[in-house]
Amino acid sequence: MSPEAALSDVLPDALLERIRGRAAGYDRDNAFFHEDLEELAAAGYLKIFVPASDGGLGLGLAAAAQLQRRLATAAPATALAINMHLVWTGVAQVLAARGDSSLDFVLREAGQGEIFAFGNSEAGNDSVLFDSRTAAVPQAGGGYSFTGRKIFTSLSPAWTRLGIFGKDASAGNGDGQLIHGFLSRDTPGYEVLADWDTLGMRASQSNTTVLDGAVVPAERIFRKLPVGPIADPLIFAIFACFETLLAAVYTGLGERALTLAVEAVTRRTSFKNGGRSYAQDPDIRWKVADAAMAMDALYPQLSTVTSDVDALADHGGQWFPKLVGLKVSATETARTVVDLAIRVSGGSSYFRGSELERLYRDVLAGMFHPSDDESAHNTVANAWLGPLEPG
Structure with missing residues (x-):
């Protein structure tokens, strides 16, 4: 599908105008965009990066960016939150295109309707992806428990898979190791705080997520990296x-x-x-x-x-x-x-x-x-x- 066809087929004018019509109400009420999400999911929008073989549209980053640009003309907060799902599915697609299949399961699960969110941001962590203030403690069987505080977790009311990372201080010859994994919604050991009362982008409901020993099993751990900048x-x-x-x-x-x-x-x-x-x-x-x-x-x-x-x-x-x-x-x-x-x-x-x-x-x-x-x-x-x- 070409980007031009995607714009009109995946995000037609009628859908865009319905989304535009709800944006002011979400902002006024500081409410999550449930109706927008439901309609976008039904239109296949959350499967932009998912290959056709897994029930998706098989588009690339250029097409996805133009769709997100179009969506943001109607409802920037809705588009910003949807970004977090598209980041993970986009990462999986970018890796797959380069011969790395480690996140192919993300594309398969997105094709089955799972909603991914980005839970990496931490207050006071200006190292961003190169260090973490969240503790990742090894568990029997190869999993890790995560304890820490993640901020700006968009899609908080709706995600079913939360991408997180933390630092295993016991690994890496004392320097620590950064552990990346996906937390499932039904996993115990975390709390979503109702603290999103902001100046703007209110519909994104990017609440704080407190991890308190939440365990990610071995099969959901997808990367272990050294602390510090690395060309991975x-x-x-x-x-x-x-x-x-x-x-x-x-x-x-x-x-x-x-x-x-x-x-x-x-x-x-x-x-x-x-x-x-x-x-x-x-x-x-x-x-x-x-x-x-x-x-x-x-x-x-x-x-x-x-x-x-x-x-x-x-x-x-x-x-x-x-x-x-x-x-x-x-x-x-x-x-x-x-x-x-x-x-x-x-x-x-x-x-x-x-x-x-x-x-x-x-x-x-x-x-x-x-x-x-x-x-x-x-x-x-x-x-x-x-x-x-x-x-």
């Missing part, structure tokens, strides 16, 4: 899917803000200029043009990076700069475009319930997703200049 295919696959799909969501958010800005300035009229449309005001036109040019630079960047992942392009040491650079470009561009949209739309956009008011709050979440601005710039600087020399 899993790390590349996670960064590739996480950063690009995040970028897709914020690209869609910015795209919607630009559309709303154009609608607003065309609709608004100037009293002092005899009722002429603000679309005829040179200053307003300049701001709209600025927003449009910013978005025009983002679309090809998203398309190129995701297409290169699908094509198994070899960018060597430049891969991570390209991925984090795309994420930062998308989140920062979206913030700029939303700000310009509000400036040209007038005071009505300041009122609670305005779509632009919601987008203004939603877009701020972009600065908190990894890689953050500081980490991304450090990654890019190291790639071009080498690491900092010891002082």
Whole structure:
């Protein structure tokens, strides 16, 4: 299936408009997007990366990114949460395309209707995937018990499989070993806190998950890695899917803000200029043009990076700069475009319930997703200049 066909077949206009119609209510009520999830699952949206042989659509990252961009124009919080399922299924697909079958079971189970979520983020862990504050303790039979606190666990009310990792301090010659596995919903030893009361992206219900001895059996442990940066295919696959799909969501958010800005300035009229449309005001036109040019630079960047992942392009040491650079470009561009949209739309956009008011709050979440601005710039600087020399 081509990306163009996927856009219309998997996410048709009628479904997109129903999702758009529910977004304000979810935000107002701080409620999870149950109806959106049900409809998206029925449409096969959660099986984007699942091969046709397992009942899926067999699409790649470029197509998935365009679908997520489209979904985010209707409901950014819904798209952001769906990302977490698509990250894991995308990681499995990216690995499989490179000859690594270790997560093929993820694709099979997603094809059977399981919903995956991303439970790796930890407060205060600026090492991200290269260390963990969660304890992973070996158990008889090869499993591990996990004790720690995971934050921003999107899809909290709905996931059936939670990807987690922790550190086995007893392994690795005293340096520790990072243990990756999937926790099933019916496993005892964890608690989902009802603590998601945030400024924006409220429908994602990205609650904190407290692990208290939750056991992942040996057959659900899929990677053991040394602490610290390592060139493992899993790390590349996670960064590739996480950063690009995040970028897709914020690209869609910015795209919607630009559309709303154009609608607003065309609709608004100037009293002092005899009722002429603000679309005829040179200053307003300049701001709209600025927003449009910013978005025009983002679309090809998203398309190129995701297409290169699908094509198994070899960018060597430049891969991570390209991925984090795309994420930062998308989140920062979206913030700029939303700000310009509000400036040209007038005071009505300041009122609670305005779509632009919601987008203004939603877009701020972009600065908190990894890689953050500081980490991304450090990654890019190291790639071009080498690491900092010891002082």
